[in-house]
Structure formats: C-alpha cells, structure tokens
Amino acid sequence: MKLSSRGRGCCVAGSRERGPPPRSPFVHQLRLSPLEKAKIAFMTLTLFPIRLFFAAFMMLLAWPFAFIASMGSDEQELEKPLSWWRKIVDILLKAIMRMMWLAGGFHWINVKGRRALPAEAAILTVAPHSSYFDAIPVTMTFASIVMKAESKDIPVWGTLIKYIRPVFVSRSDQDSRRKTVEEIKRRAQSDGKWPQVLYTTTV
Template sequence: MNNNHSVKTSGPNGAAKAKEDDVPDPFIYRLHTTRLDRLILVVMAFTLGPIKALLTVVFLALAWIPARLSVIGLPLQPDEPLSKWRVALKDVAVFLAICASHAGGLMVRKIKGRRARDDEATLLVLAPHASYLDPVVGLLCGLPGAVSVLDNAYIPGIGAIFRACQSIFLDRNDPQSRIKTADAIRRRAESKGAWPQVLIYPEGMIGNQTCILPFRLGAFQPGVPIQPVTVKYPNRLDVTTWLDSGPSLLAMISLWMCTPVTRMEVEFHPVYSPSDEEKTNPELFAQNVRSLMTQYLNIPTTELSYRDMSALVKRSKPKVGVVKLWKSILTKGYIEMPDKEHFS
C-alpha cells in the first residue's frame, strides 16, 4: 500500500491544473470524419453492424436472466450483501455482459497495474467518466458495487445488472439522497470486507475526456485508502462519448456498432492512503487524488460542474437522434454539439 503524497497538501488542484481559459470545454462533442471513415460506417451499417447489435442484445438479454434471479425478492438497495448462491448467479451475469461488450466490438487493449484486494482498498475511484462503456471497467473487476443514478436501476435489461452488483443508487430528485448515498458509502467502506468493493465515479457526471471535472466528496468522506483507476479510449473516431449536451445515447451506440473495433485502456494505480490531515478534510483528500489522476492522464482539470452542463443543455436543447446524426456525418462530414452560439 502506497502513500501518494507527492501532490500538494493544500491548494485547490495541484500543479496539473491549467489556466481555466486554456482548458477544453468538457461538454462539447465533436466528430470529424474522412471519406474513408464514412465509407466504413456505411458498409458496416449494411453488413456487420446489425449482426453486432443483434449479438449484443442477445448476450445482454441472457445476462439479465441470472442478474434478475440474483436479486429476486430483494428491495432495490438491500441492507445485507448477497448470499453465496446469489453471488454465483451474479458471476454468470458478469461473464455474459462481458461477452455483450465484445460482441459490440469493444477490445480492452491494455490493463495495467493490479486491482487492489478488499483489505487494501474498499473504494475504487474512476476518472475521467466519459462513456456509456465505462461500466465495462466494473465488469473487469468482477462487478463490484457502484454509485449510480437511480434511473439506471430501471433501464430494461441493464437495470437488473446494476442491482446485481449491489449498486448504491442516487436519486437526483431527492434532496436527502446525497446524504443517504454518503452514509451508504461510509458503511461499506468500514465493513471490513463484508460488502464487495465499490467503484465510484467521483465526477458524478460525464465529460468528453479532455479534462477532469470537479470531484464530489462521497468517496473521500470515510477517510479510508482508495485506489485510483483511469480509463482511456484511444480511438481515432470518438464513438464512445455520450454527453447530455450531445447526440442521444441510441445515436452514439449506432456509431459504435458501425465501427469495426473500439479500444479501451484501463490502469489500476497504487492505493492512495490519506494522511491524518486528509482523513479529517475530505475536500483536501479529493483535491489531492484528483491532482494525482491528472498527472497519470496528462490532462487538466476544470471547475465546470453539473449546474453548468444543465444550463448548457437548457440553452441548446439537444435533439439529435440516429437519423439526424448520420445525416450530418454523411452530408457534412462532421458533427459538433452544442453549436458555438449556445455558449455565453
């Protein structure tokens, strides 16, 4: 277990923070294609794309069965960990869900480092949160618990998988939900291995991989060792980013299905043990871990928040579905959302 105290013990974001004017906007989606790119997309749309989509749906449907059985008779957020027979069913669901991601063309090119044992770190924090494919990292970890928005629990098919991993659900419409979520994270962090590890997206929202958004404090309030996990999508065409201010989820998945191979790189970094000061100051703990992760990724931080993104969505009113996205790509060769006039 390593104490990573090469970062600052005071100050907002460490040396990795760039001047705000120089930081890319994390809520813009851009995709520029060449003629060859467009040809490949069209050919895939009429050949392998539908087959990939069908196989992905079939494997997800198969994964739903053991996932649903593993939580049958249980409330949305059980008070006790899953029993052994339920865990066995969950493991079957994990295998089938991984098959679904491979059927869609996702290739995990590199896995660096070692996932910490339960006794080394109960909490895993992942950044940047940039894609609808990020949950695959959880699958690679054997599907630990995760902190997720409540809406995900009710997604047909996939919702059962979120429940099977004993996720902690955050209801953004409940003013008390953040307090309840923080308490649930603390209980699991202090459970001494009774609960599975928890994978947390500390940004609490999705950006476009160009910078790291502000960290929320839930993962850092217990003051226990955490393991930073970083993920990259080193692909020439960005078909994995899904922003509230960009094309719809179905539109982005249609591009993914029509891309021959999508690459992902995951790295498990050394466990970060908080100092005495950080244990009593979650904000400092979060700032230092965030600074360390910017060094790992070599990208800046930004202070733009969920409120900024919500305001942008309200102004731009993005309504780009499958047909509109493909029309823009095939006729103009690119898509950029939101348009520049929506920025104030």
C-alpha cells in the first residue's frame, strides 16, 4: 500500500510540474468587453459608411484613368510593355489607390527593407496567399500579377486589372500552364522593360 501510495504521489507531483498546454497559433479567441462592443456598433453606424463611400469613390476615380490608358489596345498591345505616357498614369493611379486604402483604414503601411530592383529580381513571390489583402502590394507596386482570366470581366475592377498587364491563366485552356510559364519567362528576360511579375502562392 505504501508503494502504491508513493507511486500515486509521484504521479500527482509530476503532473503538477507540467505547465499549461501550449496555445495553438491557428486559434484566436476574441473577447470583447461591453464597451468595446458598443464602440464597434457606434462606428459601424457612423464611421464605416463614410469610409466605404470614400473607398468606393477612389476606385471609381481610378477607373477612367485605367480605361483611357487601355482604350484602343488590342490583345497584341496588351502583351507589350507600357508606353511612357502610360507610366505617368501609373503614378496617378498609385496615388489614387493609396488614398483608397487610406479610406479603408490602412493609414500607414510599414515597409521593411528595400524592394529588389527588376534587374535584381524579375519575379516577386508573395506567400501565403490567404486573403484579398494581397491587393495592397499589387496596387502599391503595379507589378504584373498572375491571375485567372475570368477576373478581367469584373465590372470596374476588371479594367484596373487589365491595365497592369497581368499574366492571365485560363482554366478552360489545357495548355494554359505552359503558356503562363513561357510568358513569365519572356517578361523576366526583358531587361527591365516589363514590370516585375508578382506571383502569389499558398505555400
């Protein structure tokens, strides 16, 4: 009996020495106080409509510039780099899109390090692709992105997408992957004539 009680005592002592179970980095429990819930409700009724209005206004303001710059461009023209006057439109659109994100609540975006030049890295990889917030670096850099061809048919947003000359991937084309790889190689070997290719991955 003594041995068994000691054994149980050792087991209990050992279990007491163990710390709390590790927290999972993939689980976040958000607990809001009544005051915080009241603030969210108040801001939803007052500030959110104003932010939404200005964000939508900035997107609509960017559409005419992208439409005019893309007007008269056929499919072959879309495969060529931007001309000098379209690069000026780039500056205007970047400023407008930055104001759109400002209205959306992204007051300041910290950039760590230095962005690699096209001569240093023709292809940029962004990971993991888990949300639509990838649009922030796209609109701030206007790099050519790899995306599905159906995206160019989205009203308003599709015009902005076509303006940045993305590499479209067609799901209905069996040779789409091969053509996409060839197009990325062609742009990467253009000696800086094309903007950098921004590729998002889930890995």
